[in-house]
Amino acid sequence: MTDDEIIDRIRDQARPGGLPVPVPVEAVVGLEAAVGHRMPPLLRRIYLDVADGGFGGWGAALSLTEYRDEPPMLEAYLAWREGYGAAYPTPVVPLLTWGCAVWSLIDFSTPTGRMWGWDPNGSCLPHSLFPEPFTLSERLTGWLEGREDFPQPPVRTGCPDC
Numbered sequence: 001m002t003d004d005e006i007i008d009r010i011r012d013q014a015r016p017g018g019l020p021v022p023v024p025v026e027a028v029v030g031l032e033a034a035v036g037h038r039m040p041p042l043l044r045r046i047y048l049d050v051a052d053g054g055f056g057g058w059g060a061a062l063s064l065t066e067y068r069d070e071p072p073m074l075e076a077y078l079a080w081r082e083g084y085g086a087a088y089p090t091p092v093v094p095l096l097t098w099g100c101a102v103w104s105l106i107d108f109s110t111p112t113g114r115m116w117g118w119d120p121n122g123s124c125l126p127h128s129l130f131p132e133p134f135t136l137s138e139r140l141t142g143w144l145e146g147r148e149d150f151p152q153p154p155v156r157t158g159c160p161d162c
Helices: 003-012 025-035 041-049 074-083 136-144
Strands: 092-099 102-105 114-118 129-135
Touching: 003 041, 003 136, 025 041, 025 074, 041 136, 074 092, 102 129, 114 136, 129 136
Parallel strands: none
Antiparallel strands: 092 102, 102 114, 114 129
């Protein structure tokens, strides 16, 4: 799907009651300043032109401006960095929760928005965060086509803590 098709489909698939209104540019710029990278263009466009979170399936994408079921994205990002420690890849930002402590995150340092997963269930802390083999566009296309691409950690061998 093209970015335009994804955006049109997100609008069409809005939950009952619709999506939250888009955010002011200041909300995006503030998050980008904290992360040190611009949002991937598709994600930036969604937040500025479509909605302040609420898209993407399951727990839905985090808000940039409000505490809903989860803290706003900047607050969540800062908590992740602090909680994970020095090994946390700073351009990786939490995007949505799947429940049971499983998350999808997005890499702001990649223009396509490479996706990352977080699943501490059955993994040690260093192996709970892992890159996924797809981009934001691919994740959103899967959701819009009815697939829930739950983050799948790689099989670890040789780690006594996993």
